[in-house]
Amino acid sequence: MRLDQMEPIVKRFYEGLEENKFYGRRCKECGAIEFPPHLACNACGYHETEWCEVSGHGRLIDFMVPGPQNDKPYLREVGKYAYGAVELDEGPQYTYVIFGISKKSAPQIRARLMAHETVGVHARVIDRPSYKELCFELD
Ligand SMILES: [Zn+2]
Incomplete structure (x- = not known):
């Protein structure tokens, strides 16, 4: 595929956020889903993927409460x-901002993860000056 024939996948992803829809890419070879979308499959390396919609629901795998050096006032x-790793119900994992975790509640949430309890999260799209940002929030 030539570069000028490639679809601007970042555009479709952000357009989806405007409508609270979450677009990923499904591998035509192995069925793995890339979210946020990539053009190629990271699971098997195949080059052809197609658009699919994901639920925006998943589970928290791990997290870190921000300190002074990586805290963002907005x-x-x-x-x-907190910053956390999320596994979506459809499989893909990525790191996002997770609302609903504070320094105070962190030990309790950490204990649930250590006990292999499922800590559910759902997408929460927030407004930025010129675009939407995909974050997550505890269920
Ligand atoms: Zn694949």
Whole structure:
């Protein structure tokens, strides 16, 4: 595929966020889903993927409460948050901002993860000055 024939996949992803829809790419060879979307499959390396919609629901795998060096005031205005790894119901894993976790509640959430309890999360799209940002929030 030539570069000028490639679809601007980032555009479709952000257009989806405007409508609270979450677009990923499904591998035509192995069925793995890439979310956020990539043009090629990271699971098997196949080059052909197609658009699919994902639920925006998943589970928290791990998290880290921000410290002074990586705290973002615009996120704190929305609510207490952490940075966390999420596995979507459809399989793909990625790191996002997770609302609903504070320094105070962190030990309790950590204990649930250590006990192999499912800590559910869902997508929460927040407004930025010129675009939408995909974050997650505890169920
Ligand atoms: Zn694949």
